[in-house]
Amino acid sequence: MQGRGCWESASVRSFCSSGCLNKFKKDDSGDDDDETTSPADKSELHYTIKSLSVKLDDLSTCNDLIAKHGAALQRSLSELDGLKIPYESCEKLKVVNERATLFRITSNAMINACRDFLELAETHSRKWQRALQYERDQRIHLEETIEQLAKQHNSLERAFRSAPGRTANPTKSFSEGSLLTPKGEDSEEDEDTEYFDAMEDSTSFITVITEAKEDSRKAEGGTxxxxxxxxxxxxxxxxxxxxxxxxxxxxxxxxxxxxxxxxxxxxxxxxxxxxxxxxxxxxxxxxxxxxxxxxxxxxxxxxxxxxxxxxxxxxxxxxxxxxxxxxxxxxxxxxxxxxxxxxxxxxxxxxxxxxxxxxxxxxxxxxxxxxxxxxxxxxxxxxxxxxxxxxxxxxxxxxxxxxxxxxxxxxxxxxxxxxxxxxxxxxxxxxxxxxxxxxxxxxxxxxxxxxxxxxxxxxxxxxxxxxxxxRKVTGVVSDSQGKAHYVLSGSWDEQMECAKIVQSSPSSPSSDGKQKTVYQTLPAKLLWKKYPLPENAExxxxxxxxxxxxxxxxxxxxxxxxxxxxxxxxxxxxHWDEANSEKQRLEEKQRVSRRRRLEACSRGCGAEEAEKEADVYMPLWFEKRLDPLTGETACMYKGGYWEAKEKQDWHMCPNIF
Structure with missing residues (x-):
């Protein structure tokens, strides 16, 4: 009986260490990022809950085995307790019996705690899923509504602009430009800005269309x-x-x-x-x-x-x-x-x-x-x-x-x-x-x-x-004296127009004291229009x-x-999988080339100087020169490429692929 109890205890340890518990540890030690990168995704939530349920089943199996073998162990200990054994061995047997009882109680407590944790996680997961789904639906609905309103606004604006008789009236605005004082280089660095709001009083000039016969002789004042x-x-x-x-x-x-x-x-x-x-x-x-x-x-x-x-x-x-x-x-x-x-x-x-x-x-x-x-x-x-x-x-x-x-x-x-x-x-x-x-x-x-x-x-x-x-773009072309000659307007994704200025004058100051320049222009001429995309471009x-x-x-x-x-x-x-492998190979090849340059430089100079030298690459077809107009050093073409192509002499080219 004693031998059988020891064997069953060993079987519990063997099963739990090499079976379910080992699997549990292996699963639990995986990369959490792979399973919880997007909690709002229904499929990932279901997969997470399913994984937790599987692990709970494993724990339940372990619990049953522990309870079974624990009970067998206690029966064996009770049988040993009824045997006539020396007093010292009896005391040791009582200690083993107490420890076995504590082990079973602790194991049951662990299983119950895991079950409670899973039930709580399932409850909260369902709440989070419903809340995230609601927020997603609201956001999509808001985006669709705003997009529809924007399209309606643009349609109305185009219809208004194409209304007959508008261009003949010089008192109505042909277009409004926006040439603002720069806000600084860091305006895009605002961490809290995701959408740009419409800016009040964003125009610093207004263009007014006129016919060619309404030339500068009719203007009173202004440039x-x-x-x-x-x-x-x-x-x-x-x-x-x-x-x-x-x-x-x-x-x-x-x-x-x-x-x-x-x-x-x-x-x-x-x-x-x-x-x-x-x-x-x-x-x-x-x-x-x-x-x-x-x-x-x-x-x-x-x-x-x-x-x-x-x-x-x-x-x-x-x-x-x-x-x-x-x-x-x-x-x-x-x-x-x-x-x-x-x-x-x-x-x-x-x-x-x-x-x-x-x-x-x-x-x-x-x-x-x-x-x-x-x-x-x-x-x-x-x-x-x-x-x-x-x-x-x-x-x-x-x-x-x-x-x-x-x-x-x-x-x-x-x-x-x-x-x-x-x-x-x-x-x-x-x-x-x-x-x-x-x-x-x-x-x-x-x-x-x-x-x-x-x-x-x-x-x-x-x-x-x-x-x-x-995507609006506006601009003004001026000569060396600062006199404006053309107003440019359009969008960077569609077309650009220019209109010749025949008169410019300051407008009346607004309520906040700001003043705009009013340009009276001739009808606009198309400068550039985007080519249509090829069929199946999407x-x-x-x-x-x-x-x-x-x-x-x-x-x-x-x-x-x-x-x-x-x-x-x-x-x-x-072939994207193969492309990813090739991309990693090329990047590692580039890193090896840099390390070689670093080692070559380190032989003749210090470590810090060598690292700087390793980052210095001598271009084949360009060379660093001082730009007299900007005062900056930039790479400029030094010649030789097209001559090398004509001779098909590429011996100087590095092996980078």
Whole structure:
């Protein structure tokens, strides 16, 4: 009997340690983040409750076994107690009996406590689920209501604007611009701001349309300007139309449809708040199959605006087209919420389109931390563009701020006009909850450093409750004396117009003492209009016609070209699991290359100096120079790429893929 009791006690320990209890510990020690990343999700709640129920069943089984074997153990102890044994052994037997009783009581208490905990968790889980579902339904209903009201408001506004007889009345407002005093660089950094509210008295100028015959001779007071509108008709009229010719090279018009893979963003981003976006390990599920170098090249989609600007005899007219070109670069972002691939250090991308677009473009990733790309464009129509853009981005929990740093240069060879401007801030909203949407905000100043002409552009923040047109952009073109010549208006996702100013005068002060400038203008002319998206664009990452061709395979490109990047190519084909593996391989290869540079530098200098040297990369096709106009050091094209391509001599290119 004694042997049998010991064997049964051993069987309890063996079962509990290697069976149910071991399973319980293993399940319970798993990553909680994987099961509770989204408590509002019904399926995850049900899965959690089901898992807890399974564990309760395991505990109940253990309880039954403990009770059974505990009772058997006590019977064996009682039988031993009835035997004639020495007094000392009897005392020890009583102690063992008491401990066995305490063990059974404690085990039952543990099981009861676990059952009570599960019942409480189930009760509260149901309450939380109902509360979250109610809040979700209310939010969706509110968003649908507000969106419907916004659409109705826009429809009414368009109907009002298109009403017959409005344009003939010079006393009615043609449009209202918004050119605000900058609020400072940190306005987007407000942690509590998710939606921008409509701002009262947001306009600092008002434009009033008039007929051409109502020239400046009828104006009383105020600043007047030339009304020779016809001189610019041959350039500004139809500026948005693209000269279409038969393409010499047939380009692809579609890519494989985007797979429908779901992934929880919060499970990846919750530990990355405040970190640089470029340093967050992101799977390709959040990418689009283009690199940042290719996205930068997309700015050239409306290059015809600059081709037309070459023929302008007036620098202020040319400024209008340059301003429209600067706004057009944002038109591709309205639906493009996916993240482009971070280029590898030394990665390049060429766009050799002299035949159909009349230009050649080259980008190179010249820095990895911070990510920086140099870009140079040559057009056979008589202009050149270059820039070095460094992307600074911060994840703020509710939204993502993307701040491109660096100046954009544009020079027309014939006139010598040299324009410089910088990009605005992009903000991606509803990172955690709701539908993602992107907005462009801030001020852009374009300066012609030869004539000192200026254009002040204002990107109005979007608001459900604003009376303004969504994604509105306004601006004023002024000469070196500060006299306004043109008013620009439109939206960064659709079109831009310009209207010639024939008179400007201050308005009557408002109740709060603020004063606006009233511009009397001629009828507006269309400068730029966005191309319609290709058919089935929603399943092709909302790529434009140009974007669809950027990753198309081409022969003869450098071995560092983005088209040859394997993870990006696999993603485009829909093989996302393989693409993620390749992406990890490339990133590790890049880290190994940096460690080698660090080791090489550390042999001849200190550790701190070596780390700085390891981050210094010598670009192949660009070199650091001092920009005399901005006073900044930037990478500029030093030549040699197209000559190397013609010879197919790429021996100097690093092996980065």
């Amino acid at each position: 007047t300007g030339s009304v020779d509108w016809t001189s610019s008709d041959n350039v500004l009229d139809g500026a948005s139309l693209v000269p279409k010719g038969p393409p010499k090279v047939k380009r692809r018009v579609r890519i494989p449809d985007k797979p429908n893979y779901s992934l929880n963003l919060w499970s990846i981003m919750k530990n990355c708040i405040g970190r640089e976006l470029s340093k967050i390990p992101m799977p390709v599920n959040f990418n689009e199959p283009l690199s940042m170098l290719q996205r930068l090249t997309e700015d050239l989609e409306y290059h015809h605006l600059l081709d037309k600007a070459v023929h302008c005899t007036s620098s202020v007219e040319q400024m209008c087209l340059v301003a429209a070109f600067s706004v057009s670069s944002y038109s591709t972002t309205v639906h493009r919420i996916a993240k482009p691939f971070n280029p590898m250090l030394g990665e390049t991308f060429e766009l050799d389109r002299l035949d159909d677009m009349g230009l050649r473009s080259l980008c190179e990733q010249v820095s990895h931390h911070p990510p920086s790309a140099a870009h140079y464009v040559f057009s056979k129509h008589g202009w050149s563009l270059w820039q070095e853009i460094t992307i600074s981005s911060k994840f703020r929990g509710k939204y993502l701020s993307i701040m491109p740093l660096g100046a954009i240069h544009l020079e027309f060879q014939a006139s010598g006009n040299h324009y410089v401007w910088r990009k605005s801030t992009s903000t991606v909203h509803n990172i955690i909850v709701g539908k993602l949407w992107i907005d462009q905000t801030g001020d852009i100043e374009i300066v012609n450093h030869k004539t000192k002409d200026r254009c002040q552009l204002k990107f109005l923040p979007y608001s459900y409750f604003s009376k303004e047109v969504a 399943n092709m990452y909302y790529f434009s016609e140009l974007a669809l061709t950027l990753n198309e395979h081409e022969e003869g490109v450098a071995p560092t070209d983005s088209r040859l990047r394997p993870d990006q190519r696999l993603m485009e084909k829909g």
